Amino acid sequence: MAEDMETSNRGSYREDGWRAPSWLWPGLAIGAGVGMYFAVGRRRKSHWRQAKDISERVYDRRYDLMEGGRNLVDRLRLIIDEGRKVVDEATDLWSQGRSLVKK
Numbered sequence: 001m002a003e004d005m006e007t008s009n010r011g012s013y014r015e016d017g018w019r020a021p022s023w024l025w026p027g028l029a030i031g032a033g034v035g036m037y038f039a040v041g042r043r044r045k046s047h048w049r050q051a052k053d054i055s056e057r058v059y060d061r062r063y064d065l066m067e068g069g070r071n072l073v074d075r076l077r078l079i080i081d082e083g084r085k086v087v088d089e090a091t092d093l094w095s096q097g098r099s100l101v102k103k
Helices: 002-010 024-041 047-060 062-102
Strands: none
Touching (some): 047 062
16 A cells, blocks of 8 residues: 555656656646636637727727827927928028129
């Protein structure tokens, strides 16, 4: 009886002398169970469900999107105004240069 307990603690032997540790089989069973849980739990969603999820996320963040769009428009307005100033100054410099060449 004591010998049976000793071999069960060490693992089971095969004919070729290799022994599997006693913790191997429960570990494999737990790993397979976890893998199956994730495989079943992560089923693919339909295209309609994905589209609905995206539209809900956009709706939930609409105020953030409006704020970002407003900031973008303000920055573009600033860039356009600065570009106009540069063009006006370049035009003035060009006309001054042409008047100097004519003299």
